[in-house]
Amino acid sequence: MRTQTVVGVLCTVVFFHLVSRMAHANAIGKCKSQVSAFQKALQGHTYDTFKVNSPDVCVKRCDKEEKCQSINFVIDESICELNKESKEARPDNYVTDPRRIYMTVKFDKGGCFKSIVILNSWSFDCMYTCMYVYTWPSGTYGLPRSKTGCPQSPHASEWQIGWRLQDTEDTYPDSRHSNSFHIDAVVLKSHVNRSFCIKHVDKVSTEAKPWPKGQYCIYKKGVCPVGLSEGFIKWDDEDTNNKNNNGGTLPDGIYDKDTRISFCCRTNGNKSDPITLPVEKPFYLLAYGSSECQKVERALGTEEYIQYDNEDSKNSDEWEGSHPFMKY
Ligand SMILES: *[C@@H]1O[C@H](CO)[C@@H](O)[C@H](O)[C@H]1NC(C)=O
Ligand SMILES: *[C@@H]1O[C@H](CO)[C@@H](O)[C@H](O)[C@H]1NC(C)=O
DSSP: OOOEEEEEEEEEEEEOOSOOTGGGHHHHTTOEEEEOEEEEEEOSOEEEEEEOSSHHHHHHHHHHOTTOOEEEEETTTTEEEEESSOTTTOGGGEEEEEEEEEEEOOOOTTSOEEEEEEETTEEEEEEEOTTOOOSOOSSOEEEEOBTTBSOOOSSTTSEEEEEEEEEOOOSSOOOEEOSSOOBSEEEETTEEEEEEEEEOOSOSSTTOOOOOSSSEEEEEOSSOOTTOEEEEEEEOOOOTTOOOEEEEOOOSEEESSSEEEEEEEEOSSOTTSOBOOOOSSOEEEEEOSSSSOOOBTTEEEEEEEEEEEEOOTTOOOEEEESOOOEEO
16 A cells, blocks of 8 residues: 655744853944943833843833833842833933832844843843744735744734644554644644635835745745745645545635635755744744754754655645745
8 A cells, every 4th residue: 555645844932941142242342231220110101011030121112112112120039111201311210129120121123232230239131033023024924823823923914824624544544643742733644734824905004024045944924925936736635535624714725625725935945054934932834955953043943744644545745836845
């Protein structure tokens, strides 16, 4: 019995919490620097208060919010206070406060910064490189949906969800997935139901940049984004009593008793050179050229896969153009 399998390699990209100082040494020159004031606070302009593990989380959060101008950090309780004013704007409300640290947060949105938080005599610095990219690259496209959901977006309804159930081979079925697996999918021996995140609107943000040079694929939705080339994979799904099904917004393709999905791939780069993407939430890219993952700045990639056991009889699996790496 011949078994056809298409193994798509998925790369989970997980936020890499520890920012290495050395790796970003070249970014420091471009960084703005802010220094905190120990035992100081801005009074009467706090609009949000929450507990954090360290002051740099507080600074990071402030940098992300349009409204936030400065922070107070309550030392003994590790509480972050976001202020809608700064000491420069409200010098009269800038006071001595033995329990707090104050810092004006004024970095370029999407730029890079170095924050220096001085805690008493103990000091440390936190370096964030130019990774604060809040927007996904321009164009319309799709990504595999992670169990943690679709990428975060400040623009509501930028991402839509869809799912495709593929009824794979029933005779000696062997569909399965890798041990490490974080895609929003149910993979049984004879069926695979996975979901997608589809960015269905272009340019909701003027900050959106083109997809960076590298080696990776994403799903096609509309025209391929600038610099990406097109291709497809067709899975020959089960012929007998086929139960293929789908719902929501899907990548471009043909969804009948077989599944043909179109892709857009960046092929003219080197996957060893890290690319910059928003890393606030885990996400997937599809591997191109080899099973290795495209490197992403400040993120750790893990290879994962789904094995599809496709139709055994008169198999018509097919692929053309630029498509994700697969073992066949
Ligand atoms: C497939 O998965 C999606 C997302 O988890 C779910 O909403 C849908 O009901 C599933 N479809 C079937 C037929 O089980
Ligand atoms: C990609 O970059 C790595 C490390 O920088 C290098 O070893 C490799 O030869 C490069 N590959 C190609 C195809 O240029």
